[in-house]
Structures are given as structure tokens and as C-alpha cells.
């Protein structure tokens with residue numbers, strides 16, 4: 001999820017260096033023209049051609065949102081942007097905020113009109129109006145009938161949209177388009193769903209677990225869920241607004257939902273919530289074996305047994321992984337070309353999990 005798509009990169013590059021370029025070009029051109037030798041007169045048509053080519057590429061990149069219109073007359077849809085109002089924006093830890101937005105209630109699709117049923121897991125594209133770039137974000141509790149959506153958003157030092165969102169104040173307008181399905185839930189397909197997240201990668205899983213417990217009819221009653229989450233330090237763990245309900249679900253329904261929390265390092269900072277089961281280290285093979293109930297090999301099995309006779313992980317167990325790319329690669333192997341799913345490697349690969357059982361969000 002937290003990957004920066006190549007299109008985003010190209011779009012941003014083109015915007016900064018090409019679409020904003022005419023002003024710089026003309027200034028530079030005026031000054032250089034006087035001193036440039038005549039033999040470089042071809043430079044202007046060449047630069048012009050290059051500019052037109054790259055600018056048209058920018059307009060045709062599907063990831064760049066400029067082509068979608070903005071309207072307040074039609075219900076929310078991925079086909080157009082809808083203006084929303086910032087209700088609140090509150091700090092929720094280092095570089096993160098809880099942002100509450102409201103869509104006019106008459107624009108919330110009625111049941112039946114809405115193409116994806118707002119079932120888990122879905123997201124919206126939010127448009128940064130300053131540079132006309134969009135990024136996907138996950139509303140924590142879906143959307144309520146008043147049109148309220150709550151997001152947990154992280155800003156990165158050189159990140160465009162995250163920083164722009166953090167600068168927004170109550171009353172400001174933010175345009176978004178969606179819903180878009182992040183991952184399709186299929187009723188009755190899995191006995192167990194294991195979600196592994198890092199940082200704000202927890203948001204799609206929060207949405208799924210919230211749906212499981214608050215709208216139980218929409219999710220298979222017989223599926224068990226486990227959420228394994230890692231943050232860098234205790235204070236970087238998700239805020240109480242996110243961890244609180246998850247911890248409560250795990251406590252009230254231990255047979256339906258398990259929550260395992262990890263931090264890379266204990267720097268002495270305070271976690272947002274007292275978390276008795278917090279472990280200090282990155283999730284590794286041994287943790288996953290323990291979580292999945294794979295028994296350890298005894299020394300004599302290791303020495304004398306030619307094949308691993310431990311019970312394999314059930315084919316009816318699904319692993320969803322979401323977080324920064326290095327974490328995804330360590331847990332499940334890297335994405336493939338053009339952000340396809342790629343091979344199942346890493347910890348899950350070593351556990352014998354098949355590609356059919358893994359989805360990298």
C-alpha cells in the first residue's frame with residue numbers, strides 16, 4: 001500500500017519540472033538567448049517538442065487525477081471528485097493526524113445504488129489541489145449516514161499529499177473520489193485471515209476488523225482474524241483512536257480476533273495505550289510460526305528426519321500484507337514488475353504459504 005507508484009513519481013516529476021517549467025524556461029531562455037551561439041537554435045523547437053510530448057503523457061497517465069471532473073450534484077463515485085469539508089484535524093503522534101471529513105449527506109450513495117456496497121476493504125483518492133496529484137487513503141470506519149469519514153494520515157518529510165493534508169484546517173475543502181475496492185472480500189472463502197501491517201498500513205485492516213464486529217452480517221461468521229502489526233517505536237504505534245477498539249475486540253472475542261503488536265526498538269517512548277502483549281523486535285519466522293501454531297522441530301527431528309512432517313498451514317488461510325515496501329518484501333517477498341503481486345518469498349514463502357493465499361495490498 002505504502003509504495004509510491006511509478007506513475008505518481010512521473011506525474012510529480014512532470015508537474016514540477018515540465019508543467020511548471022514554462023515560467024522558468026522563458027526566464028532562462030531570455031537570458032541565455034543573448035549569449036548562446038547561433039548553432040544552438042535547434043534547442044527551442046526540441047525543448048518545445050519534448051515539453052508537448054511529456055505534458056501529453058502527464059495528461060494521459062491514469063494515476064493523475066486532472067481528468068476526473070468535480071461535482072457536488074452526483075453521489076460519491078470513483079468517476080468524479082466530490083468536495084468534502086474538514087471537520088477536525090488532530091495530532092495523533094509523531095507525523096500523524098486523525099482527519100475527519102464530511103461529504104454532504106445527500107451525496108452518500110443509498111444502499112443498492114452503490115456499486116461496491118462499501119464492503120471491506122475500500123479507499124478513496126484524495127486530490128492535492130496545489131499540485132493536482134491524488135493518493136489513496138482508507139476511511140477507518142467506512143462512511144456513516146451523515147457522510148463522515150475518519151482517516152489516520154501520516155506525513156513524510158518529502159511526501160506531497162500527506163504534508164498537504166496535514167496543513168488543512170477545519171472548514172477547508174478537500175476533494176476526493178471513490179469508493180475504490182482495495183481488496184475484494186469473498187464470503188465463506190477463508191477459515192482464517194491473517195493481516196500483517198506496518199505503520200499506517202494498519203488502516204485497511206482496521207476497516208476490515210471494524211466491519212467484522214460492527215456489521216457482522218456482511219462478513220463470514222466462521223472466519224477467524226489475526227492482526228500482526230509493527231511500528232518503529234512505542235510512540236509510533238497507531239493512536240488510541242485506532243488501537244483502542246482493536247484491543248477491545250481482541251479482549252471480548254479472543255476466539256474470533258487476535259491482535260499481536262511489535263515495535264522495532266523500545267526507545268523509552270510511551271505507547272498510546274497500555275499494551276501488555278507488546279514485543280520489541282521485528283516480526284520474524286519464529287513469531288509467525290508461533291502465531292500460526294506451527295510446532296518447533298525437535299533437535300532429533302532436525303538431525304534424523306529427511307522431511308518436514310509438521311502440519312502445513314491450511315490452504316484456507318489467507319495472508320494480507322500492507323506497509324512499507326521493505327516490510328512487505330521481508331514478510332511476503334517483493335512486488336513484481338509494475339506492482340504486480342510478485343512471488344511469495346520472505347517469511348511466508350519459508351512457511352510454505354502459496355501465492356494463492358497471499359495478497360500484498
Ligand SMILES: Cc1cc2nc3c(=O)[nH]c(=O)nc-3n(C[C@H](O)[C@H](O)[C@H](O)COP(=O)(O)OP(=O)(O)OC[C@H]3O[C@@H](n4cnc5c(N)ncnc54)[C@H](O)[C@@H]3O)c2cc1C
Nearest residue numbers: 001002135136137138153154156158159160161162200203
Ligand atoms: C489502498 C491504499 C490505501 C492507503 N491508505 C492510507 C491511509 O489510510 N493513511 C495513510 O497515511 N496512507 C495511506 N496510503 C498511502 C498513501 O496513499 C500515500 O502513498 C502516502 O500518504 C504518501 O504519499 P505522499 O504524497 O505524502 O508522499 P510521496 O510524495 O508519494 O512520497 C515522497 C517521499 O516521501 C517518502 N515516503 C512516502 N511514502 C513513504 C512510505 N510509505 N514509507 C517511507 N517513506 C515514504 C519517500 O521518501 C518519498 O520519496 C494508502 C495507500 C494505498 C495504496
